[in-house]
Amino acid sequence: MPTAFSQSVRIQFNDLSRGSPAFLCLPGWCENKSTFGRITHALGRSNRVIALDWRGHGKSAAAGGEFGHAELLDDALAVIRTTGVGTVIPVAVSHAGWVALELRRRLGERVVRLVLLDWLVATPPRAFRELLTALQDRKLWLATREALFRLWIADCRVPHVVRHIREEMGSYGFEMWARAARAVEATYADGTPLEALARLDPPCPALHLYSQPRDPGLLAEQQEFARRNKWFSVRRLDTRSHFPALEEPEAVAQAILAFASAGPKRVGPLA
Numbered sequence: 514m515p516t517a518f519s520q521s522v523r524i525q526f527n528d529l530s531r532g533s534p535a536f537l538c539l540p541g542w543c544e545n546k547s548t549f550g551r552i553t554h555a556l557g558r559s560n561r562v563i564a565l566d567w568r569g570h571g572k573s574a575a576a577g578g579e580f581g582h583a584e585l586l587d588d589a590l591a592v593i594r595t596t597g598v599g600t601v602i603p604v605a606v607s608h609a610g611w612v613a614l615e616l617r618r619r620l621g622e623r624v625v626r627l628v629l630l631d632w633l634v635a636t637p638p639r640a641f642r643e644l645l646t647a648l649q650d651r652k653l654w655l656a657t658r659e660a661l662f663r664l665w666i667a668d669c670r671v672p673h674v675v676r677h678i679r680e681e682m683g684s685y686g687f688e689m690w691a692r693a694a695r696a697v698e699a700t701y702a703d704g705t706p707l708e709a710l711a712r713l714d715p716p717c718p719a720l721h722l723y724s725q726p727r728d729p730g731l732l733a734e735q736q737e738f739a740r741r742n743k744w745f746s747v748r749r750l751d752t753r754s755h756f757p758a759l760e761e762p763e764a765v766a767q768a769i770l771a772f773a774s775a776g777p778k779r780v781g782p783l784a
Contacts, residue, residue, distance in 0.1 A: 514526070514527065514572065515527070515528050515595070515596075516595075517565075517588075517591040517592045517594070517595035517596075518591060518595075519568065519584075519587045519588040519590070519591035519592075520584070520587055522568045522573070522574050522575075522576050522577075522588070523573060523574040524565060524566065524567075524568060524573045524574075524588045524591055524592060525565070525566050525571070525572040525573050526546070526563055526564060526565035526566065526592050526596075527546060527553070527562075527563065527564045527565075528561070528562075528563050528596055529553055529554075529557040529561065529562040529563075529564075530557045530558075530559075530560060530561045530562060531561050532559075532560055532561040533561065533598060533599045533600050534560075534561075534598075534599075534600035534601055534602050534625050534626075534773075535560070535561035535562065535563050535596070535598045535600070535601050535602070536556050536560055536561070536562045536563070536601075536602050536603075536604050536628075536769070536773075537563050537565075537589065537592070537593070537598075537601040537602065537603045537604065537616075538553065538562065538563065538564035538565070538604045539565070539585075539589060539603055539604065539605040539606065539609035539612055539613060540564075540565075540566070540567065540570070540606050540609060541606040541607035541608055541609050542567075542607075542608060542609075542689070542690075542692075542693035542696070542697070543570070543682050543685040543689055543690060543693055544570070544606070544677070544681060544682050545566050545570055545571035545572075545681060546564040546565055546566050546571060547571070547677070547681065548606060548677060548756065548758065548759060549562075549564045549604070549758060551673075551758065551759055551762035552758045552762040552765055552766045552769075555762060555763055555766035555767075556766050556769065556770065560770075560773075561598065563592060563596055563598065563601075565588065565589065565592050567585050567588055568580060568584060568585070568588055569689065570685075570689075573588075579692065580692070581692070581695065581696040581699065582608075582611050582612055582615070582696050582699075582700060585609070585612050586612050586615045586616065586619070589603075589612055589616060590616070590619065593620075599623065600623050600624070600625050601616070601620075601623065601624055601625070602624070602625060602626045602627070602628060602773055603616055603617075603624065603627055603628065604628040604630065604769065605627070605628070605629055605630065605632070606630045606631065606756075606758070607630070607631055607632050607633075607755075608632065608693075608696070608697050608700070610627075610629045610632045610634075610706055611700045611706070611709075613627050613629065614627070614706070614709050614710065614713070617713055617717050618713070622715075624717060625717075625718075626717065626718045626719070626720070626772065626773060627710075627717055627718070627719040627720070628719075628720050628722070628769050628772065628773075629706075629719060629720065629721045629722070630721075630722050630723065630757065630758055630765070631722070631723040631724060631725060631755055631756070631757065632706055632721065632723065633706070634705060634706040634707050634710075634721060634735065635705055635706075635707060635731055635734050635735070636705050637701055637705075642698070642701075644657060644660075644661070644694075645694040645697060645698045646694075646698075648690050648691055648693070648694035649691045649694050649695060651687060654687050654690055654691065655687075658683075658690060662678050662679060662682070662683070664725070664755070665678055665725070665754055665755035665756070666678055666679075666754055666755075667725070667753045667754055667755075668753050669752075669753040669754035669760060671754070671759070671760055673759060674754050674756055674759045674760050677756065677759055678754075678755075678756070707734075707735070707738050707745075710742075710745065711742065716742065716744040717744065718744045718745075718772075719744065719745050719746070720745075720746050720747070720748070720768070720769070720772045721735065721745070721746070721747045721748070722747075722748050722750055722757060722765060722768055722769075723747075723748075723749060723750065723757070724749065724750045724751075724752040724753065724754065724755065724757045724760075725754075725755050727749075732747070732749050735747040746772070748768060750764065750765070750768075752764075
């Protein structure tokens with residue numbers, strides 16, 4: 514398995530096919546690159562696909578200390594350097610979207626588009642902030658994680674989706690879940706992902722594919738943002754779980770490929 518070194522930390526990744534731009538698959542916190550296993554083959558039929566394990570996750574080495582999104586950015590940059598890829602399209606699960614945004618800031622137009630999967634892009638509700646706090650409490654974290662798992666699974670009965678959540682994500686303990694909560698909490702202190710996207714200069718074409726939450730108000734907010742910012746598009750998928758790339762990989766891959774192959778999107782707000 515290919516290996517990159519990020520601040521001397523061994524980062525392992527998969528590298529499928531060749532070509533440019535490459536899809537750079539970024540898992541969420543407390544999950545491995547296996548979350549992309551079912552879409553990488555669909556994407557990789559005609560495109561290069563790179564999927565990594567963050568430090569302390571999967572087959573990558575432990576960091577040996579505290580880390581957050583800044584260190585995850587270093588991991589992604591190390592993989593990009595090692596592979597020698599010229600241009601990339603990050604495909605980021607949930608809060609890995611913050612890393613995707615920073616890649617665009619750092620690399621500029623080498624990041625040609627952004628694909629964001631199931632991310633809470635608008636103002637998080639109070640319950641979400643309370644959840645982040647509870648994940649950092651040794652007495653509350655396990656029950657809180659279980660509540661999250663039930664929410665993410667919803668009424669999905671696809672075995673490999675349930676297994677990914679309960680067995681793979683469930684293999685991470687308090688320290689990693691608390692670390693994830695701290696990192697996510699810090700990012701929202703500076704505003705929402707939509708606000709962060711709007712601050713990119715120049716803007717970057719971005720697609721948000723998501724299934725949860727089903728709140729129609731959240732979809733309407735994103736559609737209004739897309740109306741004002743033609744470089745942004747959103748699609749709510751007809752899947753049940755928090756992981757559409759696992760639940761309906763072909764549909765997600767087709768949506769990503771259509772977005773990646775579309776002509777240049779107009780940037781800037783509507784007049």
